[in-house]
Amino acid sequence: MKSGGVSYGEEYSRFLQDKMRQLEEANILLRDRLEKIEQEGRYFQEMRIRYEREIKRLRSELEKLRTPPLLVGTVVSVIDDKWVVVRSTTGPQFVVTYTQYVKRDEVVPGAQVALNQQSLAVVSVLPSAKDPFIYSMEVIDTPDVDYSMIGGLDEQIEEIREVVELPLTAPERFERVGVEPPKGVLLIGLPGTGKTMLAKAVAKRTSATFIRVVGSELVQKYIGEGARMVRELFAMAKEKAPSILFIDEIDAIAARRVEDGSSGEREVQRTLMQLLAEIDGFDPRGNVRIIGATNRPDILDPALLRPGRFDRIIEIPMPDRGARKEIFRIHVSNLKLKRSVDLDKLAALTENATGAEIKAIVTEAGMLTVKKNKRAVGMEEFEEAIKKVMARQRQPRSYEPMPVEEMGVMFM
Numbered sequence: 001m002k003s004g005g006v007s008y009g010e011e012y013s014r015f016l017q018d019k020m021r022q023l024e025e026a027n028i029l030l031r032d033r034l035e036k037i038e039q040e041g042r043y044f045q046e047m048r049i050r051y052e053r054e055i056k057r058l059r060s061e062l063e064k065l066r067t068p069p070l071l072v073g074t075v076v077s078v079i080d081d082k083w084v085v086v087r088s089t090t091g092p093q094f095v096v097t098y099t100q101y102v103k104r105d106e107v108v109p110g111a112q113v114a115l116n117q118q119s120l121a122v123v124s125v126l127p128s129a130k131d132p133f134i135y136s137m138e139v140i141d142t143p144d145v146d147y148s149m150i151g152g153l154d155e156q157i158e159e160i161r162e163v164v165e166l167p168l169t170a171p172e173r174f175e176r177v178g179v180e181p182p183k184g185v186l187l188i189g190l191p192g193t194g195k196t197m198l199a200k201a202v203a204k205r206t207s208a209t210f211i212r213v214v215g216s217e218l219v220q221k222y223i224g225e226g227a228r229m230v231r232e233l234f235a236m237a238k239e240k241a242p243s244i245l246f247i248d249e250i251d252a253i254a255a256r257r258v259e260d261g262s263s264g265e266r267e268v269q270r271t272l273m274q275l276l277a278e279i280d281g282f283d284p285r286g287n288v289r290i291i292g293a294t295n296r297p298d299i300l301d302p303a304l305l306r307p308g309r310f311d312r313i314i315e316i317p318m319p320d321r322g323a324r325k326e327i328f329r330i331h332v333s334n335l336k337l338k339r340s341v342d343l344d345k346l347a348a349l350t351e352n353a354t355g356a357e358i359k360a361i362v363t364e365a366g367m368l369t370v371k372k373n374k375r376a377v378g379m380e381e382f383e384e385a386i387k388k389v390m391a392r393q394r395q396p397r398s399y400e401p402m403p404v405e406e407m408g409v410m411f412m
Helices: 002-066 153-168 171-177 196-206 225-239 263-279 321-331 344-349 355-373 379-393 404-410
Strands: 071-076 083-088 093-095 110-113 122-125 184-189 207-212 244-247 287-295 312-316
Touching: 071 153, 071 184, 083 110, 093 244, 153 171, 153 196, 184 196, 184 404, 196 207, 196 244, 196 287, 207 225, 207 379, 225 244, 225 287, 321 344, 321 355, 355 379
Parallel strands: 184 287, 184 312, 207 244, 244 287
Antiparallel strands: 071 083, 071 110, 083 093, 110 122
């Protein structure tokens, strides 16, 4: 019995151990299941919060869609701390109030505001409308052209420095004497003589903002668009003063006005009248210098050439023999030349060639050298390039250069 009792106790002990082991395994399974359920609960909680935010966002969007649109108006005058006079886009003027959320110093004459559709109360002040096309005309990168890269125009460089560069770099000289610096300068000359290069050199020498626009970009289809662009262009120049406004091919909008013409010509004339008003108008233009360039001064309107608008007219002449030699020296400075290359002879062979044509000749000579697989450019390549470029470029000129004195007498 004792042995049997011992055997019975051992069996009972093993039974209890097995039972405990089963309970522990069941407990572990339940814990795993509980942890899984808790994870699913957290996931569904996060999903609920996410969906509630999405529902809130969609309801906000629906409220925005249900909100009536606001009207755009312009502040005409401020009466007191509560009332202002605004002009709506439809035309009439209204005396309205503005909400407490609008800052008093922002409600000024000329500011664009949003108006409630029913009460016409000022709800908010809108940012000023700026044409991105106008602001893209600002030259951010400084041009890599210096006066040393322009040959044969020493007198013209000195004149443009006096008119444009000196008032920006040393304004105290003019204040000391009491003289007002010229407002603008007009560069005239045949194509390729260096008008645009002069403007680029001025942009590099001064720290002023350089704004470049081609006259044809101001010619627009709809009535008033060209005048608006001119107005915003000068507003940007005044905002970023000191600045230089370079109008290339100005004859595109400044041709002589005629009585009979198409609707397109009349729109160009409206743009010209806005340009004349901005150059020498009633409002002060600020520290803004204007450079105009054209190869057709014979068709310009007389009103553009009178003193007060373009105070100086600088003629860029065709380079003479000495100037052509200097231009050749500038453009061949980076080339490997043979000793046989004679710049005096090249200058003599390029009679009536412009600076742009000389640059094309140097480039063509280099291309011929590369084509022939030579190590240096020789006189033979230059002579061949001169024949090729001059034959291609030799076309009738658009006008015969007219002395500045005679042009001034013609427009008086």
